[in-house]
Structures are given as C-alpha cells and as structure tokens.
Amino acid sequence: MSEVATTTAAKLAVPSQPATVTAYFGQMFNDRPPLKIGSRTSPMAMSQARQVQAMLAEVTPDTPTEIVGIETSGDKWMGDLAQLGGKGAFLKEIDRHLIMGGIDIAVHCMKDVPGDVPMPEGTLWAAYLAREDVHDVAVFREGSQYVSLEDVPPGTPIGTSAVRRKAQLLKYRPDLHVDRIRGNVNSRLARLDTEKQFEALVLARSGLRRIGMEHRATEVLPLEIMCPPVGAGVIGLQCRTGDSAIAELLRLLDHPETRTHITAERTMLSGLQGHCNSPIAGHATTTPDGQLSLHGMVFTREGGKFAYAHEWDAPERPAELGAFVSATLLRKGARGIIDGIPH
Known part of the structure; x- marks a missing residue:
C-alpha cells in the first residue's frame, strides 16, 4: 500500500454519550437493509467477523448486521501464493x-494486506x-517427545506458511529442515497430527486462540527469535469513503495506539516495496x-543474510519513524536482499 490511510470521510456530529450514540446510529440505519460485514470463509476469519458484529x-x-462469507482465490489455491500475485x-x-456494494464493511487481517499494492480507490481504513x-x-504433533525447538x-522437519517464519527459524536453527505448508490453521493442525510429515508447526498464537485451539501451543517463541510480521494481531475495518x-x-x-x-509499520513496509x-x-x-519504537528486519529466504534496524521517535510521528526505519534498512542492503528473491 502506497500510503497509510486515515479516515477522510466527512465528520458527522456524533454524540458523546453512550445512550445517545446508540439512539443516533439506530435512527440513522433503521430505514436501510442490514449492514453487511464481508469476510473470508476460513474459521478464523469468520470468528473475526463475528467479533466485529458483536462490537x-x-x-x-x-x-x-449480517455476515457475508466470501471465498477468495487465496483460500481456494493450495499452491505457492506468488503464482496468484501474493497475499493480495x-x-x-x-x-x-x-x-460494488455487495458488502458495507470489509474485515481484514492487517498482516495479509500487502505493502506494494495501492489501496482500492474510494475505500479507507475506518478502524483498527x-x-x-x-x-x-x-x-508439536500429538505424541511428539519434544516440547521446544531448541x-x-x-x-x-518443521512446517510454516510464511517465508518470514522460515527465514527466522533458519537464522535461529540453520540445521532444521523448514518447509512450506498451506491451508487454514484447522487443516494445518489436522495434517500435522495425521500425516506426520512435520514434527511441529509454527503458528500465530492469536490465531490459535481465535479458533479455540490455544491449548495446542507448546512453546511461545520470544520476539528476539521470531519478530512478527507487519500488522500482526490487528484486524482492520475497511469501508467506502462515500x-x-x-465510517463514523x-x-x-x-484503537488509537x-x-x-x-501507521509506523506499514509506512516502513511501503517504503521497502x-x-x-x-x-x-x-x-x-x-x-x-x-516513545514510539519500531523494529524492522529483512531476510533472505534461508535466513543467511539480513538487514536490521531499530529506531525511536515521538508517538505523534509514526509515519516519519516508519520512513526512517525503511531508509535505514535500504541503506543496510535491504533492496539487494528483496530484489534477489524470486517472485
């Protein structure tokens, strides 16, 4: 995304008292069809949509409100995402x-929103x-004798769906055999236990919690070993600018923080392209x-080469901090690393 969108819709005179807010929006929407909340159809995505509906x-x-499940090409495709144009x-x-007006609100995991694709014209991120x-x-698979990657x-053999995880795993343990596994989290867990192709998978803790499977988490990986992706753990709500x-x-x-x-993370991502x-x-x-702190890292796919930056700025300057960290990473060789990876 070329820029980090903020809500640009015209400000309405929204009341400040909860009871008045309820009446205000109830009156505003009572003469129209239910607000349609669009989401991917995976169990995790539908759980996120229900959370938004409840809020x-x-x-x-x-x-x-009404939840509209939309099966995406990324959900149907079990091959390399690069062949479909990536996370988009x-x-x-x-x-x-x-x-086109089929839904009114789109629910997205921000970690799945690419940094090199412009935001659709006429839409905005109304809330995070x-x-x-x-x-x-x-x-670890059921019956495994291990409880730690160390x-x-x-x-x-360790399975993961993300090149970011593979790179950091191999940086931490270059002697492991890390391979790609696709599919939603439920299907990956089922394959882990039944196919026994992998000893363990690396997954997001919040995702396991969302589908009621947090008890399967055997080891929590420190951030020093596994830095998260841009947008990790954040649900973004998108609507039409009109x-x-x-939008209000x-x-x-x-959530302002x-x-x-x-804003800091995605400005950095946009700058790295x-x-x-x-x-x-x-x-x-x-x-x-x-202070606002931002860690940024770019790796080769096998984790053998990387660029790292960590900078701070005032909390009112997230875009400036993101741009600075991006420039620092590029100065440290990130462009060569990114350009050297096939896509």
Missing part, C-alpha cells in the same frame, strides 16, 4: 464486493481494532517512557 451490537444494538489473493474478491498477542508459537535434533455514517460508526471501534503502531516472497518483519510498540 457493533454493543455500540448500536438496534442496527441490524486474500483481498481482491472482498475489495470487489466492497466497491486493539492489537492482540503478536507471538508465534511452536505446535531440543529437536538437526534435520527435524459512506460517512458507516466504525471510528468508534478504532494500534493505529499509531500500524517488498513482494509476497519477501521475508519482512516489523513491529512497533510504545515504550514505558512513552
């Missing part, structure tokens, strides 16, 4: 429904929900003394 019901219980394969059908746990975890012997009322409704769900962090096969990690946080 909207708390704000305006008299406003009807998870978004384009949903974007099309939003632009509060960030969830960003840690990755190791999930303990497995050289050559142990729908001012919907979603704005009530926006998360928006600040996402990485493609879907680029192992790029980025994580923004607010330090105890109130």
